[in-house]
Amino acid sequence: MRALRNQWYCAALSKEIGSAPLARIFLEEPVVLYRKADGTAVALEDRCCHRRAPLSRGKIEGDNLRCGYHGLLYAPDGRAIWAPGQDRLPPGAQVRSYPLCEKHGWTWIWMGDPALANPDTAPEFHWYDATGWAGYGGCLPVAANYLLLVDNLLDLSHLAFLHINTIGAGDDTNPQLTWERGPNFLRGLRMARNLSPSVRQIAQGDNFRTDSTKVMTFTPPANVVIEITTLEAGKQADDPTNRVNRKLVVLDSMTPETETSCHYFWASCRNFRTDDAALNAQAYKSTIAAFNEDKDMLEAEQRVIALDPSAPQIDLVGDAGGLQARRLVERLLAAESGARAAAE
């Protein structure tokens, strides 16, 4: 499929990788994730080199993974180190091993040339496990191209409509919006003033108008960090009568599964009432509800696109971010295919 390869993609939230093999398809390749005895995460091709059984149906033995069909045993580097009925293994007795990198509770995988994998360049979603912050997250399978989710997250004008029953404010239709473009990122500043409280804010007991500042940062291949600052409408953070001063950071990373499906990794992190279990439960519920509103709409959009992929569409002011993100991805795709051509 058409997607960047020499990039870090999210493979899993680290908490998802545990004592049982975890099977996922990334960029149309089957991958199995597990942990070694010392806790290090491993990613192997999820396809036995012998008869192509998925290794994820096997079991972890110490640092190794054993195929559940004929018992081939694989070391974390992908080499088969045991097979039934023979002492020496033939050439080719190995599966691909993928570079992984864990940071702040997020696990990143490198689907391209392993020699180019530099852990320093993997995203730092530090809010997720930072002191003083409460973060929770998950993985939502979405039957839509991953870039539809990028469009969605960079054009928050949908908050007032798609999320009107969860996290959106009905009058959030006229924000100030500016974009800054860097060599390898894109950042938007979205300021909306005097917003009516959302269903979620009312449930949290914040039944008053607010000003909301959102900083949205896109980095390739498909990461979007949204930092949200909320103040009482018209007040400064240091005004003693200001009733709310909060930061919420939404972390998003989309990994293509196929052309028309992806893994949507998300987390919500906040720096207030972090020990409030009732708020945690309620926020988790409303966040999941909102992300499922996105999922449902994007899957519907994907089905409509499939009916006629060439149907025309128009762009609006709010699409500036999504369009620039797509251009950035295209530029990198061209560079990757140029590099491949030069290497050949």
Added chain:
Amino acid sequence: MRALRNQWYCAALSKEIGSAPLARIFLEEPVVLYRKADGTAVALEDRCCHRRAPLSRGKIEGDNLRCGYHGLLYAPDGRAIWAPGQDRLPPGAQVRSYPLCEKHGWTWIWMGDPALANPDTAPEFHWYDATGWAGYGGCLPVAANYLLLVDNLLDLSHLAFLHINTIGAGDDTNPQLTWERGPNFLRGLRMARNLSPSVRQIAQGDNFRTDSTKVMTFTPPANVVIEITTLEAGKQADDPTNRVNRKLVVLDSMTPETETSCHYFWASCRNFRTDDAALNAQAYKSTIAAFNEDKDMLEAEQRVIALDPSAPQIDLVGDAGGLQARRLVERLLAAESGARAAAE
């Protein structure tokens, strides 16, 4: 897909179009149906011009329809009249609007050139809401090409077999059958005498033999009206000892969804015991049961066709109607493509 475009197709029974948007696919195009404040039905392309979300996931606001994703508001003519974040809308900010025409509780849509849509040519299924008649109907999704249903309705020799447990008489295998061909219609007269009572007739208390006269009228693209007159076997309508003199009119209209699926709109209208609620309930149940027998068989037929579309088939006497209907459709298809070629 291959189907006539400059024709009125049934879009819905009028009762189906109400306060919530109704999504249907006609000729592989997504369409949303709703009503304006004054009750007029509207049909728009069910694909937002912005990001191709289905408008049917939005909501009706007065005469307009608002997209549920980013809130674009569409007038009944398909023009977008509001979009988030900008005062002026770009060129192309519109979706297709389809001519509709409501008659006698049936709503017809024109999928072709709007300039050619003449409401006078839409079918008149007047029995459905006529005084002195009781009509009920519905829409059945059928995973089969719409012409398989035309074949089915014009060859009633299947009554004695497929519908033996509902509305068919086991000895209805030797009717008199004649066909009349008009410039734009096809009419069959089918007379069957001394039929044993069907399961349905027995349930209605009519446990005696009857003569049945059926007039089947096909009009393009895919309408079939079947007028059924039932008398006691061997008796005249005005014979005082004749125990039954009834008219039942079955209205059928098939609208292609894809090459291998369609919407089957049907209604059953009768001029007797129209206020008999128990009979209504029982007749509705047995009619639905019979149409589901058709649906199941045609979907099975479609699956067998898919296994080998080129498998040979033979035609029987009873196929005369279906074959002529297909020829009429083919002739009109050739005329449409000729007209298109001349216009280009």
Added chain:
Amino acid sequence: MRALRNQWYCAALSKEIGSAPLARIFLEEPVVLYRKADGTAVALEDRCCHRRAPLSRGKIEGDNLRCGYHGLLYAPDGRAIWAPGQDRLPPGAQVRSYPLCEKHGWTWIWMGDPALANPDTAPEFHWYDATGWAGYGGCLPVAANYLLLVDNLLDLSHLAFLHINTIGAGDDTNPQLTWERGPNFLRGLRMARNLSPSVRQIAQGDNFRTDSTKVMTFTPPANVVIEITTLEAGKQADDPTNRVNRKLVVLDSMTPETETSCHYFWASCRNFRTDDAALNAQAYKSTIAAFNEDKDMLEAEQRVIALDPSAPQIDLVGDAGGLQARRLVERLLAAESGARAAAE
């Protein structure tokens, strides 16, 4: 699809063919199976020559099969002998009839040239109904190419892994294995000594080590017979202290449905404790459990293959049988296509 045609394929266990038509797809052709009044099994094309309805939705009338759509009546030779509304049937009013052959409770079908069908060449699975033997079997639909099952059955190194919770011994990883090749068969001898008891053996009360000798015979197109002799480890059959001397014969025949699905016919026959109902029930349960382990793994394998059919694979010692079986099938395929070319 690519499969041998002039071969006997298993159509059903004979007990499956009874008073209702049985629909199956073999080599992508729809087939209906039923029995005549005298019990003889019949196989017809499951596609009415009139409108391609599946005849399996009809009903058996004496020796004939009546289509459930318009009532065409078919004789066991495939000729239509009645149709609605006409006394003479047009040319072509017939469906294909397939040669069948029943032996020992297994029913075999010939999908190729009927003139070449010789019942003497159909497999003899005589253990299934032999005196002194208890046999039970069934048909498992498997969404995988039929040759994956041949691979599976000829490489029993998977017993120790895939079937470790049912019929496999965990230390059965180092058998002696030899293959004998005949003009039209392939036979393997697999001897494994001093095996720990399997879950199934323990449940049967045989909690001691055994020696197991397996003779696996493959014949085209896809039959595998596995004869298993079990003795107490290190003892001879006639040693009075030997606690077990048993024969179990597993009969397997795979019939392609499509390129990626097949019917897996299997039976398990044993010559001991044949009247032990509790053992029958328990053995049936563990056999079904084991075969479902195969089904699940092979369907997973097929899905992985579909992701990238050209992914490389290696062969191990245990694959000798499967590879030779595939070569034998390929040789016969080439012969068939050569014969067809010569005939044309």
